[in-house]
Amino acid sequence: MPVGVLANRLPISRPAVSQHLRVLKAAGLVLDRPSGTRRLYEIDPAGIGALQAWLASLWTPALLDQHRHVEAETELQRARDFYRSAGATRYVREGEAMRITRVASSGS
Numbered sequence: 001m002p003v004g005v006l007a008n009r010l011p012i013s014r015p016a017v018s019q020h021l022r023v024l025k026a027a028g029l030v031l032d033r034p035s036g037t038r039r040l041y042e043i044d045p046a047g048i049g050a051l052q053a054w055l056a057s058l059w060t061p062a063l064l065d066q067h068r069h070v071e072a073e074t075e076l077q078r079a080r081d082f083y084r085s086a087g088a089t090r091y092v093r094e095g096e097a098m099r100i101t102r103v104a105s106s107g108s
Contacts, residue, residue: 002038
């Protein structure tokens with residue numbers, strides 16, 4: 001796609017689009033080829049694949065940590081609900097395993 005076509009679709013100037021395309025080309029994300037007096041740009045599938053793999057390497061551990069956190073909080077809430085239904089009013093959270101210990105009420 002020519003720079004002019006891209007620039008017409010974006011809220012930035014044509015020189016700004018050209019500058020961004022140079023950066024994307026240097027990063028291996030787009031390819032360009034001459035066509036008469038202009039250059040045509042297209043996405044480089046290999047570059048996008050490498051970017052996708054890199055992002056996955058960042059997100060996978062973060063998403064796994066988030067999943068563990070949500071699971072632990074769900075376990076904690078289930079324990080609270082169980083002890084609450086049994087009449088307990090206080091709980092003690094023990095360590096990362098999120099073990100819940102029923103603490104007898106001071107009035108019991």
